[in-house]
Amino acid sequence: MAVEVKVIKKPGRTVAEQVYLPEIAKGLGFAMGRFFKNTFGPQAKKDIDTVKYPEEKVEYPERFRGIHRLTQRTDGSPRCVACLCCSTACPAQCIYIEPAEYEPDDPRYGYERYPSVFMIDELRCIFCGYCVEACPCDAIRMDTGMHMPPSTSREHFLYDKETLLSIPGRDGSYLTANPRHEPGDETHPGIDRERGH
Amino acid sequence: MTTTFLVVSSLVKVLAILLITVGGFAPVLIWAERRQSAMIQDRLGPSRAAIVLPASAVSFIDRARLPLWRLAALTGIVAIVALVTLTFVAVKGSNPLPISTSSLTASLIAFGVASVVLRAGYGVHTMIVRNGGKIMLIGLLHPVADALKFIFKEDFVPPKADKLLFSAGPIIALIPAIAAFAVIPFASSLHWDYLNQVLPRTGELAGPVVPLQVASINVGILFIFAIASTGIIGAAISGYASDNKYSLLGGIRAASQMVSYEVVLGLTLVPAFMVYASLRLEDMTMWQHDHVWGIFVPPLTLAAVTFFVAAVAETKRVPFDLPEGESELVGGYLTEYSGMKFGMFFMGEFVEVVSLAALASVIFLGGWDVPFLYRSGFEFSLPFVAASYSVPVVHWLVVVIQFVVFLLKIIVLIWFQLMIRWSLPRFRYDQLMSLCWKGLLPISLLNILVVGAFILSGWLDGWVAFFEKLF
Structure with a gap:
């Protein structure tokens, strides 16, 4: 049985390519086309990709993980209940939380805690987003759409609770889209069985 | 014409040329080169200096x-x-x-x-x-910022370098590039006593005449060749004096490349001498003014192309920038240079670009000649019909128009060189040499024979007469 051989011709150069001048003319023509289009063409037809950075800024993509913010309740207090899930999940160990109890006359007393200190070292943060994943209360988010503003001192990058609470989300809101059922609301499941509400 | 008048007018011309080349074209070219490349590559280029x-x-x-x-x-x-x-x-x-x-x-x-x-x-x-x-001035402040940076940078000399030659290198490279302008005519002669009058189209005029050219010497173009080949010494010396193997290799490459292309450069222009029957650049321009631009005479068209290729190689710029090929030689003979010494090499390169454009436009594009503009003003005549229309223009305005058009021609040629610089990839060294010795040299030698036949057979006169009938 004869073996069938398919001979593929080696791609050679055409005479025009070998002479070199027509190819030079072609290349020059292309470059000149770009030049005239971008220099003298109408503004709409220009293809310039450069962004003049401080004056013009490109929006970050929607799922960009920017600097953190702490979301607020409707009364302005943090939604955070100081469960330490985020600081436990954090691979860079950049979150420091000091939990504290509410006053005994507060309806939330004995049901949840609040962070008296909430500190993120933004220079240590690797922006992995695990804290956001871990948070059961939707209290920490990275939807600000901002990168860290540059600064001259390391201390400026230790963001405390007030700073984190003061950063709005990309939509300008300090709340989140997920509603929260506060103690006393109709929809609230009740604080504890003994006290019965 | 008194001696004082001669000296003063020469000084004014020298100053004007320095102002145009070193003060005007070179800094703008530094900007234009970056900006043009940006425009080709869909970028904005230098525009931030403010x-x-x-x-x-x-x-x-x-x-x-x-x-x-x-x-x-x-x-x-x-x-x-x-x-x-x-x-x-x-x-x-x-x-x-x-x-x-x-x-x-x-x-x-x-x-x-x-x-x-x-x-x-x-x-x-x-x-x-x-x-x-x-x-921001569309980025024109960048050359200013560059110059400031160059001046205040450390002027480093390698410890074992030859101090004298190391410092002499950039000067020897820069001066010839500027000196080439000495013989280039910028406009037709200025008749000092008739500035505000409309001159007759032909005929001799009494009174002092200022040729708008620094030196009118009978060797003309040979002077440019002599001066340009001095530039080789600058590159070779700086490569040798740097005490660096890469620099030495770059200097050797520069020397061999420039010597090779010097030969071709001379031979490509021989047809032009034969047609114009003069070595003086002002006579060449005058011939083109009287008859037809050199590039429209068929054998000279070929000469123009080969001359342009050889001259671009002579300026050692992309695609012929092997002496400083940074992929192999770091920076070639420029490796050890910094600060204003590097700036002088840089400047010399750009002045060479301008002088090449000026030379090419004088020899092949009619120099200061403007179509239909004569000493008396614009005179349009229709081909094959006796109808004509003329606009008289005063003498000083004629000279200014010629000068401006000459600058425009230079700018177009510079633009074309920058276009080549940003479009073509670098040659390999053997390709460079074979292009010179196996390509351009035989072509230009053959072209001399062709032009000789063209002149002897009388076709040149016929061609010129045909063109004169057309316009």
Whole structure:
């Protein structure tokens, strides 16, 4: 049985390519086309990709993980209940939380805690987003759409609770889209069985 | 003509040339080269260097905008009224206003210019305010920033380098590039006594004549070759003196490349000497002024192409920049240079680009010759018909138009060189040499024979006569 051989011709150069001048003319023509289009063409037809950075800024993509913010309740207090899930999940160990109890006359007393200190070292943060994943209360988010503003001192990058609470989300809101059922609301499941509400 | 007159006019011409090349073209070219490459590659290029004005100045400029705009509008209205009245006078023959026609013309010019200037000022002010007090001048401040940086940088000399030769290298590279301009005619001769008159188209004129060219010497183009080959020494010496193997290799490459292309450069221009029958650049321009541009004489077209290729190779720029090929030789003979010494090499390279463009336009594109512009002014004549139309122009204006057109030709050729520089990849060294010795050299030798046959057979005269009949 004869073996069938398919001979593929080696791609050679055409005479025009070998002479070199027509190819030079072609290349020059292309470059000149770009030049005239971008220099003298109408503004709409220009293809310039450069962004003049401080004056013009490109929006970050929607799922960009920017600097953190702490979301607020409707009364302005943090939604955070100081469960330490985020600081436990954090691979860079950049979150420091000091939990504290509410006053005994507060309806939330004995049901949840609040962070008296909430500190993120933004220079240590690797922006992995695990804290956001871990948070059961939707209290920490990275939807600000901002990168860290540059600064001259390391201390400026230790963001405390007030700073984190003061950063709005990309939509300008300090709340989140997920509603929260506060103690006393109709929809609230009740604080504890003994006290019965 | 007195000696003082000669000395003063020569000094003025030398200063003007220095101002145009070193002061004008070279810095703008540094900007243009970057900007042009950016435009080809869909980028913006250098545009960030800025003079930042204080806030008080910005608010002052902002407040001055409205008065400027109003003044521009007012002067514009006056100019339009003058224009309308002048048109009325021209059509009807009577003047409706109690102002003489000559003062109307004067006010039209004065107020028109004022209006345009004020409107431009308004535009500039708006731009400054919109940029937040930054004057950016489309990036033209970058060469200034570069120059400042070069001046204040450390002037490093390698410890074991030959100090004298190391410092002499950049000077030897820069001076010949500028010196080549000495024999290039920038416009036709200036008849000093007839500046405000319309000259006759032909004929001799009495009185002092200022040739707009620094030196009118009979060797002409040979002087340029001699000077250009001095530039080889600059590159070779700096490569040798740097005490660096890469520099030495770069210097050797530069020397061999430039010596090889020097040969071709001379041979490609031999056809031009044969046709123009002179070595003087002013005679070459005059021949083209009287007959036809060199590039439209068939064998000279080929000579122009080969000359341009050889001359680009002679300037050691991309695609022929093997002496400084950074992929193999770090920076070639420029490796050890920094600060203003490097700046001088840089400057020399750009001045060479300008002088090459000037030379090519003098020899092949008619130099200062403007189609239909003669010593007496514009004279258009239709082909094969006896009809003609002429616009007389005063002598100084003729010279200025010629000068401006010459600069335009230079700019177009520079633009073309920059286009080549950003479009073509670098040659391999053996390709470079075979292009020179196996490609351009035989072609230019053959071309000499062809031109000889062209002249002896009388086809040249026939071709020229055909062109003269056409225009």
